[in-house]
Structures are given as C-alpha cells and as structure tokens.
Amino acid sequence: MIDVRALAESEFRAANDLFRRALLHRPSKDEDWERSSGRYELGRVLGAFDGGELVGTAIATTNELAVPGGRVAAGAVTGVGVRADRTRRGVLRGLMRAQLDDVAQRGEPVAMLHASEATIYERFGYGVASRHRKVELERARVAFRDDAPRGGQVRVLDWDAAGALLPEIYQGFGVHRPGWIGRDEAWWSGVRQYLGEGCLVAVHADEDGADDGFAVYEPKSGAGGATVDVHDLKGTDATAVAELWRFILGIDLVGRVVGHVRPLDEPLEWWLTDRRRCEVTEIDDDLWVRLVDVLAALRARTYGAAEPVVVEVRDAFLPGNEGGYRIGPDGVERSTAEPQLSLDVSALAALYLGDQLPSTLVAAGRVEVRDPASLAAADRLFATLETPWCGTGF
Ligand SMILES: CC(C)(COP(=O)(O)OP(=O)(O)OC[C@H]1O[C@@H](n2cnc3c(N)ncnc32)[C@H](O)[C@@H]1OP(=O)(O)O)[C@@H](O)C(=O)NCCC(=O)NCCS
Incomplete structure (x- = not known):
C-alpha cells in the first residue's frame, strides 16, 4: 500500500537524494543543496511511502506561464523520481494524482514540466506544448x-x-x-x-x-x-x-x-x-503542459479572428474537465451543443500555446473532426504570431 503525503522540511533533503538517484546522479553536495533547496516549497514536496519508507517523490513550485495574449498561474512540476526497486507499481500514478489535485486546489489552471522520457506523462493528461x-x-x-x-x-x-x-x-x-x-x-x-x-x-x-x-x-x-x-x-x-x-x-x-x-x-x-x-x-x-482546469486555462489565452468552434475534450485522469467548450475570439464557455471537433486533453496542450494547429493534429490522428467546416476556423483561432518557447529548465 502506497501512501502519498506532503513532506516536512526535515525530509526535503532525503527527497532530493531519492530524486537524484532515480536520475542516476549522486546525492547533492552540501553547498549544492544549500543553493537549490529554496525550490522546495513547504506543502508542494510530495513523498510516496511504502511501509513507512520513502520510495518516491514529486515536487511542484509556484510559477506562471505566458500564454498567447496573457499569463496563467502554473505549478512547475519537477523532482519526480521513484526508487529503482519500487518502479512500475503505481507510485508515480499516486504522486500524480495527489499533485494534480493539489494544483487544482491552489487554483492553478495549469501544471507544466520537462520530461526525462516522452512516454511517461501523456497518460496523466500532459502534452507537448512547445519544442x-x-x-x-x-x-x-x-x-x-x-x-x-x-x-x-x-x-x-x-x-x-x-x-x-x-x-x-x-x-x-x-x-x-x-x-x-x-x-x-x-x-x-x-x-x-x-x-x-x-x-x-x-x-x-x-x-x-x-x-x-x-x-x-x-x-x-x-x-x-x-x-x-x-x-x-x-x-x-x-x-x-x-x-x-x-x-x-x-x-x-x-x-x-x-x-x-x-x-x-x-x-x-x-x-x-x-x-x-x-x-x-x-x-x-520542450515544455509539457497539463490543463488542470480546462475552462480557466482556455480562458487565460486569446484567440484569432474566426467563427467560434465547439470542441469536445476527453480527460480520463481528471474527468471533471470532460465535455464541450465553445471557443471563440470573444471568449470560452462550456457548451452542450453538438461538438465539431473532439480531442484528448493531452492533444489540447499541443494547441494551447500555438505549437501545433488543429489541422496538423487531425492528420496525426489526435483530433477527430465531426464538422469539417469548423477546421479552418479552429486553425485561425489557435494560430499565434510567435512560436512558443520556454527555454528555462526546472
Ligand atoms: C518515471 C518514473 C517516475 C515512473 O515511476 P513508476 O512508479 O514506475 O510509475 P508507475 O508505476 O506509477 O507507472 C504509471 C504508468 O506509467 C508507465 N510508465 C512509468 N514510467 C514509464 C517510463 N519510463 N516509460 C514508459 N512508461 C512508463 C507505467 O507502465 C504505468 O503505465 P499504465 O498506466 O499503463 O499502468 C520512474 O521510473 C523513475 O523514477 N524513473 C527515473 C527518473 C525519471 O525519469 N523521472 C522523471 C523525471 S521527469
């Protein structure tokens, strides 16, 4: 049985050592830990315990993310690691559940991370938002x-x-x-x-x-x-x-x-x-983004001039997000109208900052088109002037 809880300050260093070992690095030297420990925020450093022993960790730091035409509060996820003798038993899944619930509770519409491997985070609703x-x-x-x-x-x-x-x-x-x-x-x-x-x-x-x-x-x-x-x-x-x-x-x-x-x-x-x-x-x-509160996240950005489009979002990990969203230049609303496009929340992340256009993701098999006439409008809505780029490791 795996228990996940926020760690006390006295446990931060053990979490850092565990994370570094999971990445095949040596534990931090004292002076390096002193320099980097400020990133560990009380309440945002999670530990997973198996029989009282720390076997996994994930941290988030309080940050913000620039989105087209604005900014959004975002939890920056890092320090994710599971002890090598406890992998593939659901430890990360437990940590992700607790962390995304916490991000939602803090009112941060978005979580973001850089991934060590491209095969880990999509199942939790993250998608590649910039390259x-x-x-x-x-x-x-x-x-x-x-x-x-x-x-x-x-x-x-x-x-x-x-x-x-x-x-x-x-x-x-x-x-x-x-x-x-x-x-x-x-x-x-x-x-x-x-x-x-x-x-x-x-x-x-x-x-x-x-x-x-x-x-x-x-x-x-x-x-x-x-x-x-x-x-x-x-x-x-x-x-x-x-x-x-x-x-x-x-x-x-x-x-x-x-x-x-x-x-x-x-x-x-x-x-x-x-x-x-x-x-x-x-x-x-580059940056993987998780729309934790899809409505608030979609409302945080602006859209190009085009007819509104009703998009159905699927979200198996956070099902409260599932449903239709009417997205237009005047704003975003929940909608019960017949969806014109349908996609998983991880694919929506690829559109969110403008890295991809809906039509590209249709060709990729990641967006389903119910109303072909809506696709050109969707491309115009999501297109951005600048290519997204994070360029900040964390
Ligand atoms: C990546 C890591 C955190 C996964 O932890 P874990 O406890 O083994 O993951 P879980 O058992 O909860 O797995 C959840 C799901 O993810 C899958 N998964 C986990 N790690 C994976 C990986 N590296 N590649 C592909 N799939 C992976 C599991 O198969 C499982 O799939 P399912 O939902 O179909 O059952 C762990 O392997 C680790 O610490 N790796 C080294 C450090 C690292 O890469 N950290 C990430 C930094 S961004």
Whole structure:
C-alpha cells in the first residue's frame, strides 16, 4: 500500500537524494543543496511511502506561464523520481494524482514540466506544448550578413559579477512570449549547480546603455579545438540576440559553437551569409503542459479572428474537465451543443500555446473532426504570431 503525503522540511533533503538517484546522479553536495533547496516549497514536496519508507517523490513550485495574449498561474512540476526497486507499481500514478489535485486546489489552471522520457506523462493528461532545437556552427565558416541586426555593446562578466544582473535583465523581459515562465531567486541560485564552473556571461546593452540581453556560455577545450556551449541566450529583441550570437561566434580560438534549447523560430540562419553553416542537429520537446482546469486555462489565452468552434475534450485522469467548450475570439464557455471537433486533453496542450494547429493534429490522428467546416476556423483561432518557447529548465 502506497501512501502519498506532503513532506516536512526535515525530509526535503532525503527527497532530493531519492530524486537524484532515480536520475542516476549522486546525492547533492552540501553547498549544492544549500543553493537549490529554496525550490522546495513547504506543502508542494510530495513523498510516496511504502511501509513507512520513502520510495518516491514529486515536487511542484509556484510559477506562471505566458500564454498567447496573457499569463496563467502554473505549478512547475519537477523532482519526480521513484526508487529503482519500487518502479512500475503505481507510485508515480499516486504522486500524480495527489499533485494534480493539489494544483487544482491552489487554483492553478495549469501544471507544466520537462520530461526525462516522452512516454511517461501523456497518460496523466500532459502534452507537448512547445519544442526547442539545438544548433551547431563551425565558427571559421560563419559570417554575418550586412543586413543582420546590429547595435549596442557586448561585455563579458564572470558568474559572480553577473549574479544580481541576470535576474534583473530576465525580469525586464517580462513573462510575455508564449511558453516563457518566471525565474525566481531560488531558480537562479539553483541553476549554478547545473552549469559548469567554467561558465561565462555576456551581457548586451542597447544604444542607450540599457542592458537588454545576456548569454551564459561555456568554453571547453578539446582534441578537435575548443567548443563553446551556449546554455542560455535571451534578449529583448532581435538586435540583442543577434549581437550576442555575433559575439560568441567571434571568440578567438573557438572551433565549434553549440546552441542548446533554442527557439524553433530563432532567425540565426537568416543572419548568416551561408545559412547551411547553422546546422540544426536536434528538435525536441520542450515544455509539457497539463490543463488542470480546462475552462480557466482556455480562458487565460486569446484567440484569432474566426467563427467560434465547439470542441469536445476527453480527460480520463481528471474527468471533471470532460465535455464541450465553445471557443471563440470573444471568449470560452462550456457548451452542450453538438461538438465539431473532439480531442484528448493531452492533444489540447499541443494547441494551447500555438505549437501545433488543429489541422496538423487531425492528420496525426489526435483530433477527430465531426464538422469539417469548423477546421479552418479552429486553425485561425489557435494560430499565434510567435512560436512558443520556454527555454528555462526546472
Ligand atoms: C518515471 C518514473 C517516475 C515512473 O515511476 P513508476 O512508479 O514506475 O510509475 P508507475 O508505476 O506509477 O507507472 C504509471 C504508468 O506509467 C508507465 N510508465 C512509468 N514510467 C514509464 C517510463 N519510463 N516509460 C514508459 N512508461 C512508463 C507505467 O507502465 C504505468 O503505465 P499504465 O498506466 O499503463 O499502468 C520512474 O521510473 C523513475 O523514477 N524513473 C527515473 C527518473 C525519471 O525519469 N523521472 C522523471 C523525471 S521527469
């Protein structure tokens, strides 16, 4: 019999050790735990017990998610792990049940996570809501076009000097692009544990001297020449982002530059004289979203100009969400009218931030069409100007 309950503060470290072991990592060193323990919020750290022994854990942190035209309160799920000798006995299922009930009780319409494997979370109603790409460039063969955005200045700082500055710059962006989430103090403190000691920071300031972008990058020397891993690069606008890339691709002695977790629509190849020098070596799932309160979640975003469409949502894990929703530019209501489209809540997550259009999911077999005339309208309703991107690990 598995019991799930919220852990006391004195049990947080054991939960962290269990999670790290489940991911095949060693337990945290004291100083790393000190840096990252702030992410463990009392009441949101769940433990699963078997005969009084802790065998599984899942945590959520209080955050928000940018959705098209707005923001929504969201529980950020992380730290999910089950002890290797207790897997496939329903421990995760018990944790997910307790966690999603808790998220609902807190009035957060959405839960979100990054998944270690793509086969775990759909059964609990999560779906891929954004994707990212990895880009690799051979520095010597890269040149920027004359019409690529230009302006401002880049300066290099070490981590300690950048300490207070990066949160300020990130805060200044606002949580605006669909998929963006907040980064609180605990996040910034914890991230140091995951990034190498050798990381450097480049900050971009605009023509008026205001900081409007940064890159966290890590030069590594190796047999075939030095590689720079770009872990985090964000800017207010295309000029800041282009200048940060221009800077990194201009560092002497660097052979290769690898950009991790980049947005699918980043126009890096468009800025180069030879677009093939920007190799996209991976496209992967980024943020998984669970619409916990479908009505509130759908109401939190805006929709394009089109006739309203009645969509039937199926949700086996949280059946209170099941039923019809009339979605239109003027808002969203529950509806008992004949549904025009029908889909599982995990497929709705793929539409939620604009990563996919309903017509794509029809072809994928994930949306059923009852009224073919509604499909073009549904595409227009869910389409967004920007491709969603989270770009924040948690
Ligand atoms: C992933 C993990 C948490 C699953 O825990 P678990 O207690 O074994 O999961 P459950 O027994 O509750 O399984 C629930 C369902 O998910 C399925 N499932 C669980 N883990 C799965 C996996 N890794 N791949 C595919 N299916 C999986 C089970 O088969 C079961 O399916 P069912 O609903 O058809 O019966 C656990 O294997 C683990 O700790 N893995 C290593 C760490 C990790 O990857 N954590 C996730 C970080 S995002």
